[in-house]
Amino acid sequence: MKIRVKINGQDRSFEIDPSEYLLDTLRKNGYMSVKRGCDTGSCGACTVLLDGRPVISCSVLSASVDGHEITTAEGIANQMKEYMHALASEGADQCGFCQPGLLVMIYYLKKMIDKGLIERDKETVRRYLIGNLCRCSGYLPQERAIFRFLGVD
C-alpha cells in the first residue's frame, strides 16, 4: 500500500507493506538517524516526532502515519548546534547510538519547557528522558550537558 507523509517538512510517499513499522520505513528511505536498538519499545534509539509528539517509531505502524508529519534528527540537527556542543564538551556522545533519539527528545523538551508545559526541573526532565537508554555514559555526562542547555538546575 501507499502512504503519504511529510518528513522534516518534505512531502514524501512510500510503498509499504501493511505490517511494516515506521522505523523500517524511515531507515529504508534513508533516514538513518533513526536507530534500531531493541524492538520492544524500550531503548528510545528510534525516537521521532509524530505530529510533534515523541514516539518510538519501532511501535508505530507505517500505515497509521499516512497523512501525518514526522520529524527525525536529520531535520532538526542544524537547529541544535548549541546542544550538540554542550554534549560533546562533556564527552557524553560516547558510542553515539542513542544520540539521535535523545536529540529529538531534547528538541521536544526544550519546546515544551519554553511553552511552560513541562517544568524546568531536573527530576522532571530526567523522568521525561527515562525512555532514552544509554549504556556507555551512566547518563551523568549527558545530563550535565542537557541541564546546562535547558537551563535547568
Add this chain to the structure above:
Amino acid sequence: MDQVKKSIIKKDAFALISGMPVYTDDLAPKDALVIKILRSPHPFARIKNIDVSEALKVKGVELVLTHKDVPRKPITRAGQGYPEPSPYDKFILDEYVRYVGDEVAIVAAEDEFAAEEALKKIKVDYEILEPVLDFEEAECNTSIIHPEKEAFSQFDIGYMPEKNIAASYSMEVGDVDKLIEECEKDPDCVLIKRRYYTQAQAHVMLEPHASFAYIDLHGRLVIVSSTQTPFHVRRQVSMVLDIPIKSIRVIKPRIGGGFGGKQALHGELITALVTWKTKKPSKLVYTRREVFEATYTRHPMRFDITLGAKKDGTLKLIDVEVLSDTGAYGEHALTTLMVAGSKTLPLYNKVEGVRFRGKVVYTNKVPAGAYRGYGAIQGNFVLESAMDELAQELGIDPVDLRLKNVIREGETSPIFKIMGEGREGVEMIVRSCKLEEAIKRVVELSGWKEKRSKSERNGSKVRGLGFAIAMQGSGIANIDMASAILKLNDDGSFNLLVGATDLGTGSDTILAQIAAEELGVSTDDIIVYSSDTDLTPFDTGAYASSTTYVSGNAVRLAAKKMLKLIKEEAAKMLNVSPDEITWDGKVLRAGDKEISLKDLATKLYYTENQKQLVADASFVGPESPPPYAATIAEVEVDTETGKVDVLKYYTVLDIGTPINPNLAKVQVEGATMQGLGMTLYEDVKYSGTGRLLTNNLMYYKIPSRLDVPEIHVEFLESYEPTGPFGAKSVAEIGIDTPPAAVANAIYSAVGVRIRELPITPEKVFSALKGGMKS
C-alpha cells in the same frame, strides 16, 4: 604538555550526535541479501533430519544453508590473540545444537519478510537430548555437551570435554591447607569461609551486532562489522572458510558500544559465508532478542572463599575456589577464570599463603564470553565482600583492614608472575600505585568516619556505607600488540592509522592527543583512521583495557620516529645537522634559518628531496600496570520492602595520567552504572526448559537515568613510567567495585549479607524477614 591531560572533544562527536549514517547497518548496500538464522528451540538436541525444500521455494529466497552445507571446522569465536587460550569447540553450523538460540540454519533472501517466511518453512527433526542446565551439576554429568572428536585446545588449558570441563586452573603460593589448619587452632586468628554467586550479566550495547559483506573489484571478500577485533575476524574467517588472508578485508566503521560483547565473532562468519557462496552482498543484523539469546553473557560463577587473619588484622591467607559457567561454548573460559584471581589477589600481596583454583564447565545455556571487567568484577565482589565480613568478625573498621594489607608503590606480588591470561604472567614491580592515598581520600570525601559511627533511620528506611577497592590491568602483558602509522601531509597535518578500534570511548581522539603531544602539534592536525585491515596496521583489538596503554605507546613511538624524520629532512633543507634543529610545533629552526612544517612538507611532496614521510611503530606491553580504585557507596534500604537505593557513590582512582580527563571520567561513570546494574537490577532468568526469559529490554533491566546516584569521581595525581605520558588504563576499573561496595553498605545499613548477585529487593526482603541473619 598541552594536548594531553586535556578534555578535547571527540573527533566523531558531531557526526554521531546528529545521526549521520556511520554504523554498520547504516552503510550496508541497499540490495544486500538479508540473512536470518533459524535457532534451536531446544537446549540440547541432535538434528536427525533437516528439510529446506519448502523454504527454498519462498519467493525471494536466495540461499538456505544447514550443517551439511558448511565446512566442518572447529573454531573459537573468542576474538583473542593466536593461539587462543579457548577451546576450538564451535562449528558455523553443527549437527548438534547446544543451547536455545544455537544456529540451526541460515537463510539469505531479498528482504526480511521473505527470510522470515523461509525460516518458518524449514522442517527440522530433532532428537532431544537431556540438557545440563544447572552448572553445579555439569561436571561429569551423563550428558556430554561436546562429544565431537574434532574439538581441541591449542595448548593445555585444562580442557576435559568428556567431563563437561572447558578449562581448569590451579595455583598456590605457600602451603594454604597448613595455614588454614594453623588458623583454625590459633586463638589469635580468625578464619571465615563463605560461598558467593554472580550472574550472567548482558552487555546491552545499544547497537546490536551487525555485519555485512561484499565482493570487491579484485574478487576479494570485504566484511564490514561492528567488531572490536577486525584482525581476529580476518584470521578466523580465513581459517574456517579456507579463504587466504590476502583475500579478506575487514572494516570497522563506528560502533554503537561493545563492552567486550563485540570482541568475539558473531555474525561475521555467516555474512562472509553467504557472500562468498553467492558473490552477492549480504547483511546480518541481530535482533535484540538474538543479542540476548545468541551472543554472549558474563560468566556466571560460584566462589568458595576462605580468608584467614590475625586478630590484629594481618591477613594471612586467601583461598579461592571457583566454578564458572561458560554455557554451551568455551570462549574466554580459562582467561575469565584466571582474571578472577589475577586482578584481585595482588591487592593483598603480603599474605603468607594464597591459593586459587577453579573449573569452567559447559552447560546448555547461552555461551559466556568477554564482558568489561571479566573475571575481575566477579572476583572483586567476592574478595571485597569477604574482606568486609572478615572486618566484621575481627571488629576492625573495614578501611583499616584494607590499609593494613594493601599493595603499595614499589612492591610486587607473586601473582603477577604466576597468573597471566591463559598462561603464565610477567614479573612486575608496581611502579605507580596510589591506592593507599585513594583509600584515604575516598574516606574523607564520603564522610565515612562520621557516618559509620551513627545509623541513620528515616521511618522504614535505613542508611549505610560500604567500602571496596579494586585493581585492573592495562592490556595483556607480552601478548597484546598494537601498531601505528603516521603519515605527513603536504599541509603539515598527519594521518594517524591505527588498528585500534574505537568502540565509542573516544580512543581515536585519545590516540590523536598522544600523537599530537609527542609531535608538538595540535590534536586538530591529526586525522585518525581506524580500523581497516587493508589500510591500518595490526592491533589485537580493543579489549582488556589495552587501547590507551598498548596502542597509545605504539602511537607515541611512531610519533617520536616521525619527529626524527621531520628534523632530518628539515636539517637537509636548511643545510644544518639534525641536532641543531629546534621545533615549536609550527616552525623548524636552526640559528637564523627556519622553515615551517607546512613548507617543508610541501617541498617534500613537490620540489626538493621528494619523499613521503611515514613512521610506524609497534608495541607489546612487557608489563600490565594496574590502575586502582577505592570506592564508598551510601545506600538506603527500605526495611519494609527490601528496596535498595544507592544515594551516593564516591570513587577515587589512580589511572596514571588521564590523557583526556572528560573521557576518562565518563568511562568511570559509565562503568559504575554497569557495575551497579549487575549489583541491583540485571537479573537473568531461565525457564525450566533452558529458555532465556530475560531476553529483551522490558525484562532485562539495565539502569535507567532515574536509578543513578550522585556519583563523585576523582583521579589522583599519578604517573606510570611505562605508560604514554604516564597513562594507565581506565576502561574497566570502574566496573569492579560497585557490587561489593553496595553489598557491604547494605550490610552496614540493615545487617543482612547478600552473597548472590543481583541484590534484588525480594532477596533483601527475604533476608530481613529471616531475622537479620547473615
Add this chain to the structure above:
Amino acid sequence: MSLRIKEYVRPKTLEEAYSLLQKEGAEILGGTTYARLSSREIQLAIDLQDLGLDEIKEEENGWISIGSMARLSDLEFHPLLKDFAGGFLPYVLSRIWSLQLRGVATVGGTVVPRWGFSDFLTAVLALETEVEFYKSGRMKLEDFLEKGLKEKDIMTRLLIKKEERRAVFKYMRNSEYDFSIVNVAVSVKVEDGKLYDCRIAVGARPGVAKLATKAMEILKESYDDEHVEMALHAVEDEINFGDDFRWSGEYRKSVALVLLKRALGEVIS
C-alpha cells in the same frame, strides 16, 4: 518475528468499523505498542484514528470523558486532568514506561486487553470509572476488568466521575524504568473534612487490577487505625497474588500491604 498484517483499513464511521470487526481475523489496532512482540497474523487491521475517538472533555453531568483513541501522553498533558484529584492521573501517567511509549499507547489499547501490568488501570479503578462500548454500552470498569466482553466490540470512551477525591498511587519497582512489581491506588471522597467511599485497587498482582471490596466495606465504618488494620487483613484474604518469572506472589503480597498501609495513611491523614 513480528506481527503480520494482511490488510489495513481506516473506517470512517463507527458502524463501518463495527461491521468490519465482525469479519474473521479482523482486529482493532490499539496503540500497537506491544503488537510488535506478537508473531500473530491479522487478516484485517482496523485503525480507528479517523473516528474522532481521541477527544478528552468534561461532560455536563460531571464525568470526564476520554476517547478510547486518546494517547496516554494526550491525557498526561491535558488541562482537565491537571488539577483533578490533586493531579493524580498525570502523576501516574508520567510514571508509565516512557514518554515516547505514552505517545503511542492509547487508552483503549490499555483498557481493552486488560493488561495485568498496567499502572493506569489500577489508578482509574480507584476512581469511579466506567467504560463505554459501541454496542455493549456503558459498564463499570471493575465489571469489565473482571468479566471482559463476550462479543467483539469497539470501546469508545472511558468515563471518570469528576468528584472531590483524594487519591494516592503507590508502586514498587526495582529499576524505576520497569513494570511495577505490584501497584496500589486508594482514593476517598472528601466532603466537609469527612471521608467517604474509600476505593482500594491493587494491580500487577500480576493479574489485572482488582478492587478490594471487603476492605472498602470495612472502611465504611471508620477510618481509625483499627479499621485500617482490619482492612489490610481483608486485602490479604480477598486479593490473590501470583508468581511470574521475575517476582513471587508472596513478595508481591507483602509489598502490596506495605504500600496500601502507606497509601491509606496518606489519604486518611
